[in-house]
Amino acid sequence: TRTSFRSTISLEMGKSQDELKKEVGYKAVDDYVKSGMVVGLGTGSTAYFAVERVGQLLKSGELKDIVCIPTSVRTKEQAESLDIPLVTLDTHSNLDVSIDGADEVDPDLNLVKGGGGALLREKMVEIMSEKFIVIVDESKLTDGLGPGFPVPVEITPFCHEHTMRQVAGLASCEGCKPVLRMGSSSSNVNDGDEIAVTDNGNYIVDLHFDTPIKDARKMAEDVKNVCGVVDHGLFCDMSTVVIIAGSDGVSVKK
Numbered sequence: 236t237r238t239s240f241r242s243t244i245s246l247e248m249g250k251s252q253d254e255l256k257k258e259v260g261y262k263a264v265d266d267y268v269k270s271g272m273v274v275g276l277g278t279g280s281t282a283y284f285a286v287e288r289v290g291q292l293l294k295s296g297e298l299k300d301i302v303c304i305p306t307s308v309r310t311k312e313q314a315e316s317l318d319i320p321l322v323t324l325d326t327h328s329n330l331d332v333s334i335d336g337a338d339e340v341d342p343d344l345n346l347v348k349g350g351g352g353a354l355l356r357e358k359m360v361e362i363m364s365e366k367f368i369v370i371v372d373e374s375k376l377t378d379g380l381g382p383g384f385p386v387p388v389e390i391t392p393f394c395h396e397h398t399m400r401q402v403a404g405l406a407s408c409e410g411c412k413p414v415l416r417m418g419s420s421s422s423n424v425n426d427g428d429e430i431a432v433t434d435n436g437n438y439i440v441d442l443h444f445d446t447p448i449k450d451a452r453k454m455a456e457d458v459k460n461v462c463g464v465v466d467h468g469l470f471c472d473m474s475t476v477v478i479i480a481g482s483d484g485v486s487v488k489k
């Protein structure tokens with residue numbers, strides 16, 4: 236399900252958003268996953284379809300001898316249900332390819348990720364991948380990161396209010412409104428009044444911006460340096476290939 240931060244768009248006279256997600260998820264697997272590879276499996280409603288496709292191709296025998304690393308408990312459970320062989324970074328540090336969704340993509344292919352709360356495992360897996368394939372529908376493209384979707388920051392529960400203040404006080408985060416993510420899961424559905432907890436036992440603070448972030452790379456560096464921050468959802472300079480599904484068809488940006 237899509238988050239409360241962006242309403243689902245229905246594309247008139249075209250495909251539904253779910254059909255676009257499926258199209259792009261399947262295409263990424265068909266084009267980039269080959270037998271014998273180590274594959275990172277992303278998290279979210281778009282990555283779901285890529286995982287589904289990997290399962291299908293393994294079952295039909297078109298893919299053989301692959302092993303996969305899931306980026307969340309949710310994805311691990313989906314992969315297990317499809318009999319996809321799983322390994323971890325502990326035994327397989329170098330991946331051939333990872334496929335994952337994103338919440339925003341800017342013209343330099345910098346990303347906001349973590350709407351589903353899986354940003355830490357996603358980043359750990361995806362930075363170790365020779366190819367990082369991002370799959371989105373066209374609603375995720377933006378001229379500047381920030382106003383369309385908050386930037387999630389994973390923080391330790393210990394003195395989390397202090398850490399939130401430290402992050403919000405950074406010059407590179409000027410103008411942000413920090414909101415602690417609530418809900419029964421770490422994806423930002425905000426369906427409860429308990430603090431959401433990630434797969435890693437941490438909290439998430441979502442940084443809301445009214446105007447585009449001026450320097451995403453600087454902000455990424457500054458936020459990461461705050462003691463108490465585990466990681467954040469800015470994925471900058473990751474030599475990404477972005478596959479975009481739109482009402483006019485599929486396009487690729489590198």
Ligand code: 5RP
Nearest residue numbers: 279280281336349350351353
């Ligand atoms: C999860 C993520 C997701 O990839 C991101 O939120 C996009 O999700 P969806 O494909 O459901 O829109 O980063 O932590």
